[in-house]
Amino acid sequence: MNQSITGETEEITRFDKEFVQLARMALSEQTEDVRLYLASLVRQYRRNRLPLSRELERLLKSSPARSGSVLRRSGRPEVTETLPLDSESQMSLLKVYRDEAFPTPPVLSPNVRAHLDQLIEERAQSARLAAAGLSPTRSAIFVGQPGVGKTLSARWLASRLGQPLYVLDLTTVMSSLLGKTGSNLRAALDFAKRNRSVLLLDEIDAVAKRRGDESDVGELKRLVTVMLQEVENWPRDGLLLAATNHPELIDPALWRRFDQIVQFGLPDDRALRDAIEQFLGPTNSAFSRWLDVLVPLFRGESFSDTERAIQGLRRRVLLGDGNVDSAIAELVATRALDHLDHDARLNLALVLSKHTRWSQHRIHAVTGLARDTIRKHLKVKGAA
Numbered sequence: 001m002n003q004s005i006t007g008e009t010e011e012i013t014r015f016d017k018e019f020v021q022l023a024r025m026a027l028s029e030q031t032e033d034v035r036l037y038l039a040s041l042v043r044q045y046r047r048n049r050l051p052l053s054r055e056l057e058r059l060l061k062s063s064p065a066r067s068g069s070v071l072r073r074s075g076r077p078e079v080t081e082t083l084p085l086d087s088e089s090q091m092s093l094l095k096v097y098r099d100e101a102f103p104t105p106p107v108l109s110p111n112v113r114a115h116l117d118q119l120i121e122e123r124a125q126s127a128r129l130a131a132a133g134l135s136p137t138r139s140a141i142f143v144g145q146p147g148v149g150k151t152l153s154a155r156w157l158a159s160r161l162g163q164p165l166y167v168l169d170l171t172t173v174m175s176s177l178l179g180k181t182g183s184n185l186r187a188a189l190d191f192a193k194r195n196r197s198v199l200l201l202d203e204i205d206a207v208a209k210r211r212g213d214e215s216d217v218g219e220l221k222r223l224v225t226v227m228l229q230e231v232e233n234w235p236r237d238g239l240l241l242a243a244t245n246h247p248e249l250i251d252p253a254l255w256r257r258f259d260q261i262v263q264f265g266l267p268d269d270r271a272l273r274d275a276i277e278q279f280l281g282p283t284n285s286a287f288s289r290w291l292d293v294l295v296p297l298f299r300g301e302s303f304s305d306t307e308r309a310i311q312g313l314r315r316r317v318l319l320g321d322g323n324v325d326s327a328i329a330e331l332v333a334t335r336a337l338d339h340l341d342h343d344a345r346l347n348l349a350l351v352l353s354k355h356t357r358w359s360q361h362r363i364h365a366v367t368g369l370a371r372d373t374i375r376k377h378l379k380v381k382g383a384a
């Protein structure tokens with residue numbers, strides 16, 4: 001009896017300690033350590049706290065390891081060589097992503113998807129290519145407006161290739177002294193070449209943007225030359241990616257060196273629908289009947305702007321009275337007035353009358369259209 005009380009007390013004390021340890025890691029934002037620790041607790045609790053163990057396991061699986069960290073398997077760092085540092089600030093030049101798996105892949109147009117699948121297929125079939133004297137695609141440049149998934153796709157690609165993604169942001173590198181830019185660029189490129197990886201030169205147009213300053217011309221030319229050579233001689237088992245919002249600023253000679261050019265466009269309705277469903281996450285079902293209303297609200301917007309607005313919507317529903325209908329009405333009202341032209345608002349009025357039970361008065365209130373206009377438009381469309 002006594003023994004059992006002592007045993008129980010010991011267990012409670014250990015549980016308390018584990019709790020404190022977890023809190024400590026969480027507060028110092030050691031997310032990867034939290035994950036590793038939780039995984040060990042899952043195993044341990046299987047013996048005496050099965051429901052808790054299952055719940056923790058479920059949580060771990062539903063939020064897979066994410067960006068910006070060096071994931072460790074069996075406590076061993078995977079990168080054997082340390083990341084190159086900027087000599088002055090001692091900050092890492094490269095940002096590291098090691099996404100083991102993506103819970104949901106990025107929403108891609110069929111064309112972009114085909115390009116990326118081709119890259120992966122070529123890697124899988126590299127022996128066959130080599131037998132025919134061919135190399136797999138070694139470099140690609142991603143072109144598109146902000147927030148359309150260039151960086152996200154690079155992460156997804158690297159995770160599918162089972163390699164880390166290193167990102168060198170050229171805007172940051174270019175903001176340092178130019179003389180140092182050259183050595184920083186070289187250090188980053190050499191590091192990526194030595195360690196099997198995907199390297200993303202983000203905002204590669206930043207080099208061109210510095211052209212205005214006469215005194216830098218010589219050094220800038222040298223930088224472009226370094227990049228030209230690197231793109232051309234990148235190792236066959238590595239992949240060099242670049243991303244830009246300003247293709248027109250890139251030196252044509254450099255541009256030509258990339259094996260593939262991948263154009264990322266703004267999402268069409270199909271892609272917007274898929275993305276909105278993805279961004280709604282676990283609350284998807286509560287909003288599913290609103291998708292026809294949501295999609296036209298975001299036409300012409302990037303994925304990231306849409307994501308931000310959808311997250312705002314989810315927050316409003318969660319912290320408000322939980323009424324989806326009124327949160328959507330609020331969203332429609334703000335977006336219709338700020339982002340949609342007259343025709344788009346007329347179309348929206350039509351969608352609202354078809355997919356909701358809202359009165360014409362309410363549709364008038366949220367779209368800002370005159371009631372007469374709505375009535376006439378609905379009549380014409382109804383007759384058509």
Ligand SMILES: Nc1ncnc2c1ncn2[C@@H]1O[C@H](COP(=O)(O)OP(=O)(O)OP(=O)(O)O)[C@@H](O)[C@H]1O
Pocket residue numbers: 105106107108144145146147148149150151152153243244245275303304305307
């Ligand atoms: N195609 C997509 N599918 C799903 N989510 C996306 C997509 N594109 C962007 N997002 C969301 O927007 C965020 C920002 O996207 P990302 O960083 O890939 O944009 P980018 O094209 O690299 O923009 P920038 O030119 O500003 O670097 C992503 O982390 C993701 O949450």
Ligand SMILES: [Mg+2]
Pocket residue numbers: 150151152202243
């Ligand atoms: Mg980006």
